[in-house]
Amino acid sequence: xxxxxxxxxxxxxxVGLVPTMGxxxxxxxxxxxxxxxxxxxxxxxxxxxPTQFGPSEDFAKYPRTLSSDxxxxxxxxxxxLFLPEAKDIYPPNYSTYVNVEGLSERLEGRSRPGxxxxxxxVVMKLLQIVQPDFAYFGRKDAQQATIISRMAxxxxxxxxxxxxxxxxxxxxxxxxSRNVYLQQSDRQAATVLYRSLQAAQALLQNGSRDALSLQxxxxxxxxxxxxxxxxxxxxxxxxxxxxxxxxxxxxYVLIAAKFGETRLLDNMLVDFNDNGQLTNEL
Numbered sequence: 394x395x396x397x398x399x400x401x402x403x404x405x406x407x408v409g410l411v412p413t414m415g416x417x418x419x420x421x422x423x424x425x426x427x428x429x430x431x432x433x434x435x436x437x438x439x440x441x442x443p444t445q446f447g448p449s450e451d452f453a454k455y456p457r458t459l460s461s462d463x464x465x466x467x468x469x470x471x472x473x474l475f476l477p478e479a480k481d482i483y484p485p486n487y488s489t490y491v492n493v494e495g496l497s498e499r500l501e502g503r504s505r506p507g508x509x510x511x512x513x514x515v516v517m518k519l520l521q522i523v524q525p526d527f528a529y530f531g532r533k534d535a536q537q538a539t540i541i542s543r544m545a546x547x548x549x550x551x552x553x554x555x556x557x558x559x560x561x562x563x564x565x566x567x568x569x570s571r572n573v574y575l576q577q578s579d580r581q582a583a584t585v586l587y588r589s590l591q592a593a594q595a596l597l598q599n600g601s602r603d604a605l606s607l608q609x610x611x612x613x614x615x616x617x618x619x620x621x622x623x624x625x626x627x628x629x630x631x632x633x634x635x636x637x638x639x640x641x642x643x644x645y646v647l648i649a650a651k652f653g654e655t656r657l658l659d660n661m662l663v664d665f666n667d668n669g670q671l672t673n674e675l
Contacts, residue, residue: 394475398523406434410525415439416456417465420560420568424529425469427557436523437466438475445511456573482518490514493540499634501536504624512537513544520552528552533559533567535645535660536634567659579652582620586648586659589614593646594661594673602640604628624649
């Protein structure tokens with residue numbers, strides 16, 4: 394992989410990296426589409442990273458669909474598939490980890506201790522191996538994307554982290570490899586994530602900037618869905634992920650919930666344009 398990447402740089406190609414854990418869906422392919430617009434050589438990686446799974450999480454049963462993934466990547470125009478094994482990434486006696494302090498302990502970090510240390514470490518290693526000009530991540534995992542962006546900035550990496558929009562199913566459910574775990578009844582129930590964000594969006598567009606009001610209306614939507622169990626509903630600063638009481642700067646409206654045994658995330662990005670007018674992106 395290093396030899397291939399070095400050759401691309403020697404030929405003055407713009408190298409892009411799309412890191413994945415496989416089980417590819419149109420959301421992943423949208424990252425590749427974005428990368429193709431900016432890069433002349435495109436690498437995708439597939440690695441189900443053991444260090445970001447907790448002891449009670451789904452590492453062993455995480456979906457692995459290498460044959461179809463390979464075909465999809467080739468059809469999408471990816472020049473190189475990097476497919477390391479765990480022993481390549483974490484050799485015997487491996488003991489070095491990357492941790493973005495503060496950001497990594499909140500929300501998802503609180504719910505999944507050690508998760509972001511595993512994410513930051515494996516992404517750092519992938520960036521070191523491939524040394525891309527650009528690396529692409531989806532906004533669905535907003536906290537993860539923010540942590541990776543902060544890591545790249547703090548460690549002066551020569552790579553621009555590109556955060557791409559959420560891709561959704563026709564009924565609004567954010568695309569995720571974990572959606573395949575949902576039973577049919579839970580799959581239908583999971584649309585409450587999107588509906589709750591739409592309710593918050595409507596409140597924002599009507600002029601509300603009060604975080605508690607937004608959280609309350611989202612929780613009310615969830616009360617209509619008995620199969621959903623909320624983990625958290627939070628309004629946070631988009632850079633620090635500190636809670637906001639009043640939305641007066643770039644922010645995320647975040648939600649996490651379980652449907653049966655499957656835990657899903659979703660979010661809305663809230664921002665203000667140069668004229669101070671509210672913009673939001675689901």
